[in-house]
Amino acid sequence: xxxxxxxxxxxxxxxxxxxxxxxxxxxxxxxxxxxxxxxxxxxxxxxxxxxxxxxxxxxxxxxxxxxxxxxxxxxxxxxxxxxxxxxxxxxxxxxxxxxxxxxxxxxxxxxxxxxxxxxxxxxxxxxxxxxxxxxxxxxxxxxxxxxxxxxxxxxxxxxxxxxxxxxxxxxxxxxxxxxxxxxxxxxxxxxxxxxxxxxxxxxxxxxxxxxxxxxxxxxxxxxxxxxxxxxxxxxxxxxxxxxxxxxxxxxxxxxxxxxxxxxxxxxxxxxxxxxxxxxxxxxxxxxxxxxxxxxxxxxxxxxxxxxxxxxxxxxxxxxxxxxxxxxxxxxxxxxxxxxxxxxxxxxxxxxxxxxxxxxxxxxxxxxxxxxxxxxxxxxxxxxxxxxxxxxxxxxxxxxxxxxxxxxxxxxxxxxxxxxxxxxxxxxxxxxxxxxxxxxxxxxxxxx
Amino acid sequence: xxxxxxxxxxxxxxxxxxxxxxxxxxxxxxxxxxxxxxxxxxxxxxxxxxxxxxxxxxxxxxxxxxxxxxxxxxxxxxxxxxxxxxxxxxxxxxxxxxxxxxxxxxxxxxxxxxxxxxxxxxxxxxxxxxxxxxxxxxxxxxxxxxxxxxxxxxxxxxxxxxxxxxxxxxxxxxxxxxxxxxxxxxxxxxxxxxxxxxxxxxxxxxxxxxxxxxxxxxxxxxxxxxxxxxxxxxxxxxxxxxxxxxxxxxxxxxxxxxxxxxxxxxxxxxxxxxxxxxxxxxxxxxxxxxxxxxxxxxxxxxxxxxxxxxxxxxxxxxxxxxxxxxxxxxxxxxxxxxxxxxxxxxxxxxxxxxxxxxxxxxxxxxxxxxxxxxxxxxxxxxxxxxxxxxxxxxxxxxxxxxxxxxxxxxxxxxxxxxxxxxxxxxxxxxxxxxxxxxxxxxxxxxxx
Numbered sequence: 001x002x003x004x005x006x007x008x009x010x011x012x013x014x015x016x017x018x019x020x021x022x023x024x025x026x027x028x029x030x031x032x033x034x035x036x037x038x039x040x041x042x043x044x045x046x047x048x049x050x051x052x053x054x055x056x057x058x059x060x061x062x063x064x065x066x067x068x069x070x071x072x073x074x075x076x077x078x079x080x081x082x083x084x085x086x087x088x089x090x091x092x093x094x095x096x097x098x099x100x101x102x103x104x105x106x107x108x109x110x111x112x113x114x115x116x117x118x119x120x121x122x123x124x125x126x127x128x129x130x131x132x133x134x135x136x137x138x139x140x141x142x143x144x145x146x147x148x149x150x151x152x153x154x155x156x157x158x159x160x161x162x163x164x165x166x167x168x169x170x171x172x173x174x175x176x177x178x179x180x181x182x183x184x185x186x187x188x189x190x191x192x193x194x195x196x197x198x199x200x201x202x203x204x205x206x207x208x209x210x211x212x213x214x215x216x217x218x219x220x221x222x223x224x225x226x227x228x229x230x231x232x233x234x235x236x237x238x239x240x241x242x243x244x245x246x247x248x249x250x251x252x253x254x255x256x257x258x259x260x261x262x263x264x265x266x267x268x269x270x271x272x273x274x275x276x277x278x279x280x281x282x283x284x285x286x287x288x289x290x291x292x293x294x295x296x297x298x299x300x301x302x303x304x305x306x307x308x309x310x311x312x313x314x315x316x317x318x319x320x321x322x323x324x325x326x327x328x329x330x331x332x333x334x335x336x337x338x339x340x341x342x343x344x345x346x347x348x349x350x351x352x353x354x355x356x357x358x359x360x361x362x363x364x365x366x367x368x369x370x371x372x373x374x375x376x377x378x379x380x381x382x383x384x385x386x387x388x389x390x391x392x393x394x395x396x397x398x399x400x401x402x403x404x405x406x407x408x409x410x411x412x413x414x415x416x417x418x419x420x421x422x423x424x425x426x427x428x429x430x431x432x433x434x435x436x437x438x439x440x441x442x443x444x445x446x447x
Numbered sequence: 448x449x450x451x452x453x454x455x456x457x458x459x460x461x462x463x464x465x466x467x468x469x470x471x472x473x474x475x476x477x478x479x480x481x482x483x484x485x486x487x488x489x490x491x492x493x494x495x496x497x498x499x500x501x502x503x504x505x506x507x508x509x510x511x512x513x514x515x516x517x518x519x520x521x522x523x524x525x526x527x528x529x530x531x532x533x534x535x536x537x538x539x540x541x542x543x544x545x546x547x548x549x550x551x552x553x554x555x556x557x558x559x560x561x562x563x564x565x566x567x568x569x570x571x572x573x574x575x576x577x578x579x580x581x582x583x584x585x586x587x588x589x590x591x592x593x594x595x596x597x598x599x600x601x602x603x604x605x606x607x608x609x610x611x612x613x614x615x616x617x618x619x620x621x622x623x624x625x626x627x628x629x630x631x632x633x634x635x636x637x638x639x640x641x642x643x644x645x646x647x648x649x650x651x652x653x654x655x656x657x658x659x660x661x662x663x664x665x666x667x668x669x670x671x672x673x674x675x676x677x678x679x680x681x682x683x684x685x686x687x688x689x690x691x692x693x694x695x696x697x698x699x700x701x702x703x704x705x706x707x708x709x710x711x712x713x714x715x716x717x718x719x720x721x722x723x724x725x726x727x728x729x730x731x732x733x734x735x736x737x738x739x740x741x742x743x744x745x746x747x748x749x750x751x752x753x754x755x756x757x758x759x760x761x762x763x764x765x766x767x768x769x770x771x772x773x774x775x776x777x778x779x780x781x782x783x784x785x786x787x788x789x790x791x792x793x794x795x796x797x798x799x800x801x802x803x804x805x806x807x808x809x810x811x812x813x814x815x816x817x818x819x820x821x822x823x824x825x826x827x828x829x830x831x832x833x834x835x836x837x838x839x840x841x842x843x844x845x846x847x848x849x850x851x852x853x854x855x856x857x858x859x860x861x862x863x864x865x866x867x868x869x870x871x872x873x874x875x876x877x878x879x880x881x882x883x884x885x886x887x888x889x890x891x892x893x894x895x
Contacts, residue, residue: 107755108623137753321784325561328870329568329787355753362791365846374847415846416794417807440764440800443732444771 029435030139033168033428038062040075041408041422044084049091049382050397059089061404064427069398082408082422090378090413091398092147092405092425094385095357097294097316097349100138100151100165101131101172106353115353116155120218121225124256125160127151128179131172137354139434142167144358145407147425148177150389152184152268157222159184161256162268164389166405168425177403181389182292183260183267187280188218219283226287229257266290266390272297272317281309292388296346297323300335303342312388313344315380316351318363330370336380337371347385348377365414377414403427466597470857472496474509475838478518483525483808484827493523495834498856503830516838516852524808524843525827526572526835526855528815529786530746531699531726531779534574535560535591542581545637545647548611549683550586552576556599562783563595567861569787570837570850573604575819577726580614580701581621583638583647587611587687588699590819592835595860608820610723611687613700615644615707617757645710652718655688662689697723697820699746703757705733712741724818726779729761735772744775744818749792750799766810767800775817778810794844807844 039061046057048069060068060076068074075081104112117125131151141149152162164181165172172179190212232254239245259265269280272295284291293299297317299306306313315335322331339346348364350357360381368377386396395403404427411418423430473495480488480503492507493500509515533539537555541547556576566574572593578586590607617623620639628635638644661679668676690696698715702708702725715722721742725731728745729752731738738745745765752761769776778793780786793811796802802810816826824833834857841848853861 105753105756105759108617109756136759319784319788321562321565326873329565329866356751358750362788362846365791366788369840369847369849416791417797417844419798436762436764436799439732439760439762440768443735444764444768444800446733447736 028134028170029136029438030134030168030170031431031433032170033425033430036062036064036427037429038076038079039082039424039427039429040073040079041082041084041089041406042075044087044089044408046089046398047091047378047413048398049379050399057089059398059406061406061424061427064404066398066400066402066404066406068400084408084422087421088409088411088413089398090145090407090409091382091396091402092407092423093145093360093381093413094148094150094347094396095141095146095349095360095381096150096314096347096385096389097351098149098151098357099127099154099353100141100149100167100357101133101135101354102127102151102153103353104132104135104137115153117153117160120157121221121253122153122156122160123158123183123225123260124253125153126163126180127153127161128163128165128172128176131163131165131175133170133172133175135354136435137357138167140355140436141358142423142425142430143420143432143434143437144361145409145413145420145423146357146360147405147407147423148386148395149357150181150385152182154184154270155186157186157188157218158225159186161265164391166425168428168430177391177394178389180259180265181391183257183265183289184270185222185267185280186270187222187276187283188215189273190215190275190279223287225254226257226261226289229254230261233258233261260289261287263288263290266292266388268292268294268314270294272323274298274301277302278305281305281311284311285309294349295351296335296339297332299344299346300338300342303339303344306339306344307342310345313339313346314349314385314388315339315346316349318348318367319350319359333366333370336364336367336377340372340376345384345388346380347388348380349385361414362416365416368414374414381414466601467858470498472501472510472513473834473854473857474507474513474515475518475523475836476507476515478521478523478838479842480828481522481524481804481808481843482828483805483813484829486805493828493836495836495854495857498834498858500828500830500832500834500836503828518838520841521851522839522842522848523828523836524570524839525812525825526837526853527570527789527811528777528819528826529566529571529574529780529789529811530724530777530815530818531781532574532576532786533579533781534562534566534783534786535576540579540581541586542579543636545582546584546651546684547578547582547586548584548651548685548687550578551589552578552586553589553599553603556589556591556602558597558599558602562786563593564861565783566786567593567595567853568850568863568866570790570839570843570853571786572835572837572853572855572860573815573819573821573825574786575610575699575815577699578612580612580618582636583614583619583644584651584688585612585614587696590821592855593860594855594858604819604821606821606824608697608723609687609690609695610697610699610819611691612726613648613698613711613722615641615700615702615711616704617755618701619644623755641707641710644707645714648711648714651685651688652692652714655685655692656718658682658685659689659692691720692718694720697818699724699726699818701726703727703729703761705730709734709737712737712743716741723820724777727781729758729765731774731776732762732765732768733760735769735774738769739773744777744814745769746777746779746815746818748781749778749795763795763799766796767802770802770806771800775814776810777814777818779815790839790843790848791846794846797844804844 041059046054058073102115114130153160164178165175169175235248267289271277293313296313296315364377383396386392406424408422475493494502588610590604724744750763793807813826816822838852
């Protein structure tokens with residue numbers, strides 16, 4: 001017994017000596033946020049995004065919302081004061097091209113990847129049910145000031161439904177802002193890739209004709225499915241009104257397409273090439289869908305078309321290499337500037353599944369270094385993605401009444417050297433510890 | 448057809464410029480000069496002459512015939528050095544054997560790779576072109592100056608230390624491709640474990656040591672004046688490893704996990720050489736003092752992680768932890784894409800671990816020069832060094848800044864205004880060529 005006691009004491013001493021960062025918890029690298037308290041962030045340079053900057057402003061947070069913003073704002077009694085003197089206050093950034101929580105380690109750990117369902121048509125595969133709130137990517141991304149992401153499935157023709165989630169909370173329901181925010185479609189592509197030799201070779205061997213036949217068949221299947229869903233909706237609502245009609249069988253797949261068909265749920269079309277973008281928009285109009293273009297590398301080439309059809313673009317290609325050898329070196333850096341000049345609605349995204357979404361601000365910064373204004377660059381990762389995904393009235397700027405997703409930084413939030421000092425998501429203060437800070441703390445002073 | 452396409456490519460346009468017999472001097476005036484090794488100079492001038500940095504100071508006079516660039520409000524920094532690149536190569540891996548020390552990257556360098564130009568536009572002037580990581584002992588690397596439009600011979604960095612790529616861990620064991628191998632019947636290649644990797648290294652260096660002894664014996668007998676000697680057979684596999692043993696060739700070793708790095712450092716110690724750099728070394732921070740003690744450098748990603756199992760413990764604090772332990776650490780790209788924006792990756796090191804501006808800049812300049820043995824020629828702005836410098840529109844550690852003019856050996860290889868002029872020229876040329884290519888005259892495209 002004494003021996004056991006000694007052993008326990010020794011073990012406790014060892015455990016006490018381990019420099020585990022505050023807030024860490026067994027089984028997760030993402031410490032939970034605190035309660036929805038009342039906070040007053042005072043003395044910082046407030047970048048509201050929706051309006052003018054407030055050089056020495058106060059932001060009051062209470063009950064999960066921003067309740068007041070301004071230069072002379074009364075601080076409620078009992079509010080926890082956050083001194084932001086010399087700091088900057090921003091709305092949280094929003095990454096809309098990710099698959100956060102669906103794919104942890106893409107190579108060599110297949111069981112950590114739940115990003116693509118089997119088969120071509122999976123409208124009822126919901127990212128919401130596959131998101132791992134304890135993904136280490138969550139804690140790492142939010143400390144650069146990304147408070148919200150769209151996480152989407154990929155693959156097939158209808159990949160499934162994307163979720164819009166906050167990067168805080170230990171269950172998917174606690175994270176979700178819009179559990180079903182958009183349908184994800186990869187429209188079959190036209191023709192064979194490229195120009196020049198590749199295209200010539202494909203034509204000569206008749207591959208283009210084959211590819212086009214396959215594509216037409218896939219498009220027809222997609223049309224059929226969408227028409228079936230529309231007919232299903234008609235039958236169901238007719239039956240709801242008149243129970244004397246034969247009762248139509250329920251079908252979860254067709255039912256899941258109805259929000260997209262009635263225009264309440266936008267449809268993400270992945271498309272980079274000009275032709276593919278045009279095809280997606282035309283297809284969406286034909287089937288009465290509300291399209292969002294994801295990718296958009298050649299969106300500037302069809303900018304008047306996009307503006308005319310009022311279709312927004314999530315640009316994931318800012319940091320991509322030019323796709324053609326004779327493209328200008330900055331052809332992709334300048335996509336956002338060209339879209340802004342043409343009046344096309346857009347957001348900037350990394351297009352990365354999860355681990356690298358923390359580079360979102362530098363994608364926006366790179367666009368600003370190549371012709372986009374700094375204020376538009378910031379909007380392209382805050383207010384505009386919120387608006388594109390239908391939550392612009394709830395987040396994306398620092399305004400009274402909006403969800404309190406607020407970041408307090410040491411400087412310009414798009415600069416790589418800037419650090420985050422305080423983070424609030426849904427009005428809760430979020431600890432800044434994550435997998436990387438913990439490993440840093442464990443090893444930085446190792447002799 | 449081929450010539451038509453060639454005419455459309457910037458590669459061809461650049462190739463039309465022969466090296467000038469003598470480069471005119473350049474005086475850059477009123478810039479903020481980031482010397483990297485000797486701090487920051489405000490409102491300073493920089494004279495580039497005969498391919499070298501000739502003078503640094505205030506109110507420098509322009510020599511006769513010099514082009515003068517007013518850089519008021521602009522920044523000048525040394526050309527960026529990327530210690531881990533696969534740009535320009537038509538083949539990355541000769542991965543069929545466990546030891547391919549006989550193959551050379553310089554044999555597959557393509558000087559018309561447009562990524563050279565894209566990287567010049569990101570302020571990069573020198574890259575370390577490495578063999579891939581398919582096998583334990585890979586091929587010989589090439590250090591290259593990005594002299595866009597010139598022949599390979601002109602691009603190879605004069606006097607750079609020869610080197611060789613080693614690789615450890617998952618890429619060598621091919622575990623990620625093993626299912627494919629089993630399904631397709633592709634034979635598994637030894638080694639398939641980290642145990643095997645240690646054995647491959649030990650075996651190779653044991654053979655290299657014997658080979659060296661054979662030649663040393665022979666050379667000693669030649670010196671003694673013995674007649675009728677038969678020289679030993681040359682062995683192209685072991686010759687580069689003998690150079691490693693003799694300290695005449697640097698080892699750049701792809702590695703991820705701390706244990707495999709320690710294994711390599713132990714082997715090196717046993718055979719009496721120093722590993723020059725651990726490449727990637729994502730878990731280097733777990734054994735920073737051991738790496739420092741071995742006198743080994745480390746070149747890593749700024750913030751890439753979680754893309755495979757052995758990258759799951761990668762942290763962006765790697766560089767700062769290593770530097771605080773005295774390791775010469777650099778940030779590299781390993782990517783044609785990332786190479787274009789290493790300045791931003793360097794700035795991240797200020798956020799993660801609190802590097803100073805000079806320390807952050809060193810991770811993409813001077814420390815890279817140290818790792819490649821070219822620190823006397825490039826990596827900082829000092830009189831007498833090669834005139835490999837870049838004018839930036841603002842602080843290069845800001846995401847809002849871009850490279851405006853990139854010099855190598857005093858010559859301009861990228862300039863944003865020249866680029867604009869070239870675009871306009873190419874656009875006109877394209878219109879002219881398309882007009883000339885009327886349907887009636889069209890010939891069948893060539894299918895390669």
